[in-house]
Amino acid sequence: DSGVTQTPKHLITATGQRVTLRCSPRSGDLSVYWYQQSLDQGLQFLIQYYNGEERAKGNILERFSAQQFPDLHSELNLSSLELGDSALYFCASSVDEGYTEKLFFGSGTQLSVL
Amino acid sequence: SQQGEEDPQALSIQEGENATMNCSYKTSINNLQWYRQNSGRGLVHLILIRSNEREKHSGRLRVTLDTSKKSSSLLITASRAADTASYFCATDAKNAGGTSYGKLTFGQGTILTVHP
Numbered sequence: 669d670s671g672v673t674q675t676p677k678h679l680i681t682a683t684g685q686r687v688t689l690r691c692s693p694r695s696g697d698l699s700v701y702w703y704q705q706s707l708d709q710g711l712q713f714l715i716q717y718y719n720g721e722e723r724a725k726g727n728i729l730e731r732f733s734a735q736q737f738p739d740l741h742s743e744l745n746l747s748s749l750e751l752g753d754s755a756l757y758f759c760a761s762s763v764d765e766g767y768t769e770k771l772f773f774g775s776g777t778q779l780s781v782l
Numbered sequence: 783s784q785q786g787e788e789d790p791q792a793l794s795i796q797e798g799e800n801a802t803m804n805c806s807y808k809t810s811i812n813n814l815q816w817y818r819q820n821s822g823r824g825l826v827h828l829i830l831i832r833s834n835e836r837e838k839h840s841g842r843l844r845v846t847l848d849t850s851k852k853s854s855s856l857l858i859t860a861s862r863a864a865d866t867a868s869y870f871c872a873t874d875a876k877n878a879g880g881t882s883y884g885k886l887t888f889g890q891g892t893i894l895t896v897h898p
Binding site for chain 1: 812813815817822823824825826827830870874882883884885886887888889890891
């Protein structure tokens, strides 16, 4: 058990809908990262937050947004969903901000867009 | 192509044999890490090697780093059926200021199958 909690584990929805994925980092970790894993794209970095502030951004679509709350949990919002958004979405956490060392991953949310 | 590309894409060996996976990357890095993923589950950190290190050991794992060739290798010795998983290298790229971009970039992974 990594200590990172992601909910829900599975999500099935229709095109055009909006969903929210939730992540609770390990106790004491201030950084949260979101990754998308698909067969064709592999593991893609989406976004990083550190203590409530956005720190790094990857290839995150404009239809996607994220935030980190004062209690350090994070949410990834995906809107106007398309079939191609079907993927495994991982949250990871770490203590540090500037140096990215040893991420702890949650077990992921499997999103299926039908 | 992506920062952090592993080869081979798939590796099949017998229990007790050694498994070697390679990773190549494109930019200057602060560190390189290896992660393991069991089927459809979260990734687990295995080992980290910094850009000023050449070799590192952890149990049955040995990692080497050649920054001149921008490549790394992961050796798993005396493999076990339980080592069956996907293995990913991940790089923490160095920005113009010499620090981190704040993200890890993962390769496509090597699928290792260890037969009992």
